[in-house]
Amino acid sequence: MGSTRAKIAVDAMGGDHAPGEIINGAIRATEELDVDILLVGDPEQINPHLERFGSSTHAHLEVVPSEGVIEMTEEPMVGLKRKRKASINVAMDMVKTERAEAVVSAGHSGAGMAAALLRLGRLKGIERPAIGAIFPTQIPNKSVIILDVGAIVDCRAKHLEQFGLMGTVYSKYVLGNNDPKVGLLNIGEESSKGNEAAIRAYQLLEANAQIPFIGNAEGRDVLSGNFDVIVCDGFVGNVVLKFAEAVGEVLLDILKEELPQGLNGQLGTALLKPNLKRIKQRVDHAEHGGGLLLGVDGICIISHGSSQAPSVYNAIRLAKDAVDEQVITRLRSFMAGKMDIHSDSTVSSQPPQG
C-alpha cells in the first residue's frame, strides 16, 4: 500500500443510532486520525448525512453499498445467510478481500461475531474467539483488558488458556504494556478456588510459558490495576461489563442529585464544573470505545449498540491501533510458538503477512 493510513470498514447501518451517529464518528475519525473509512451501508440513507458535512464526497471516506441489516431480533446465523448483502457481511468482506484492514460495527453483536467467523475464519490455535473489553483502572492512564465479555458461555479451561495468549499479545503490543500481568477471574486467590473450569484453567495458565500468569484476580482486581489482562468465562465477563457500565452512570446520577443540594451545594457545584467533567470522562464507558473480537483472522471491533459518535470515534481509534501494531500477524506468530513475549524479534524484523 502506498499510504500508511489505516483502511477501516465501518458498518454504517448497525446500532441504535445508525446511520447518523455512526457517520458523525467516522467523519471525525477521518479528520483526526490517519484513517481511510469505507462506510458500508445503504447510500440512500447515508448520503443525506454526508451532505450535512458540506459534500457527499470526502477525501478519506468512501461509501460501499450494502442491502439490509441484521435486526436485533434476528437469529444471527439465519439473518446472515438470508441477507448476504447485509452491511455486516459486506464490511467483513472488505477485510477478507484486503480492501480494508479492520471492521467496526455497533450492530447486533452476535451477528458481528458470527459474520467474522463465517467470512474471516478463526486464527490457528484458537478454538473459540473472545470479545475483549478495555476497562479503566484505579491507576490513571492504566487500563486492563478483560476477555471474554460475552462471546462464549460455558468456557472450558483450554479456552481460558487461549484467551490468556491473546490477551498477552494485545496488552503488550496494542496497549503498550512491556511486562503484562495476566490473571484468571476467580472467587479467591488460592489455586484451589472456583468452579471446575477455573481450577483447571489455573493449572494450564500457570504451565504455559508464553503466558505471564500471576494468579487469580478477584472482582475487586478488575479495577485495581494489579492486572493487565484478566481472562474469564463470557457469562461472568458480560455481567461484569454491563454492571460496570451501569455503575458509571449511576454514580454520575448520584453526583448530579446530591452535589447541588442546598445553597452551598449549588455554589460548590458551579465551582467544580471542570473537575466534574474530568470525573465524567474517567467513569463514562462511552470513552472506551468497544470490544475487540480476538481470535478471528482479522481485526474486528464490536461496539455497544447504543454507541453515539464519540464511541464510534473511539472504536475506530482502537481499530487503527490494532492495525498499526500488526495484531493479527503478531497473534499468528505467537500462536505458532514463533514469538516469545519476552523478546520482540519476530514481527518487527519481517513485513506483515496479511
Next chain:
Amino acid sequence: MGSTRAKIAVDAMGGDHAPGEIINGAIRATEELDVDILLVGDPEQINPHLERFGSSTHAHLEVVPSEGVIEMTEEPMVGLKRKRKASINVAMDMVKTERAEAVVSAGHSGAGMAAALLRLGRLKGIERPAIGAIFPTQIPNKSVIILDVGAIVDCRAKHLEQFGLMGTVYSKYVLGNNDPKVGLLNIGEESSKGNEAAIRAYQLLEANAQIPFIGNAEGRDVLSGNFDVIVCDGFVGNVVLKFAEAVGEVLLDILKEELPQGLNGQLGTALLKPNLKRIKQRVDHAEHGGGLLLGVDGICIISHGSSQAPSVYNAIRLAKDAVDEQVITRLRSFMAGKMDIHSDSTVSSQPPQG
C-alpha cells in the same frame, strides 16, 4: 421468652479487626437496638475491651467463653473438627440450643457456612444454602438482594430455583417489599440466553407459582431497582459483589483526587462537604452490613472479614430484622408449600415454632 429483645450471638474472634471492632459494634447495638448480645470468644482478650466502656459487665451483653478461632488459611472442615470450641462453633451452638436466635460472624466465611451446616442443618427443601447480599439501587431507599454471592459455585438450575424461593420470602418479610420481583442474572433478556444452568433455571423459575419471577436481569439491572431479588451462581455473584465493593471505593478515591484540584476546586469541595458525606453513605459498602446465609435452619449473618464497628453494627441490625420477621418460620412454611406469597395468613396467625 419474657422479653422481646432479640438474642444474638456474635463471634467476637472472627475478622481482621477482632475482637476490638467487633466489640465496639456489639456495644453500640446493645445501646441503639433492642438486642441482647452473647459475645463469644476468649474472655482474656475480650474483657480489656469491655472495660474501656467503663465496666466489664453490661446489662445487655454477656461473654460466652470459647477457645481458638478458625484461621483464614485453614481448611474449614478440618479446622472446625479440630477446634470444637472455636468461637464460630460455640456461636452456632448458642442458636442450636436456643440460647440465641441468630449468629453474626466476620470470620472465615467458608468456616461460618460449614459450621452452620454442621451445627444447624439445612432447611427442608433446600439442597444447598446461599449467601444473600443486599445491594443499594439507583432508587433511593430501595435495595435488592442478590443470592448466591459465594456459597456455591457450579450451581444447578434447581438450586437457582430454591434461591428464588428464599429470596422471595426474605424480600417480602425482612426488606418489606409487598410485591417482590425476582430476576435471574443472565447475559440477555431472552429466555434462550445464557449457559445451560441459566436456560433451565429460567424454565423452573417461570413454572414455579410461588416465585414472582419477572425474567432475566442483566448486569446493569443489579443497580437499576427493577428487581427486588436476583438469583445467580455463587461464582458470578461473588465476582459482582467484590467488584461492587471495590467500585464504591474507587469512585470515592476519584472524587477525592479530582474534586479539590485548582483553587475553585478547593473552595467548591469545602462547600460540598456535607453533600459528599451523603454520597459516601450511598456508595460505601460498609453501610450495608453483611451477607445472610439462607437455607440453614437458623439465622446467620456472614460479615466481611474487613468489618469494622459500623459494619458489625449493621450486621447485628440485619440479624435482628430477620429475627423480628420470623424468617426461619416463614421459610419453613413457604418451603412446605403452606404459605402463598400473595397472602399473609400462615405465619401471623400462629406463634413461631422455633
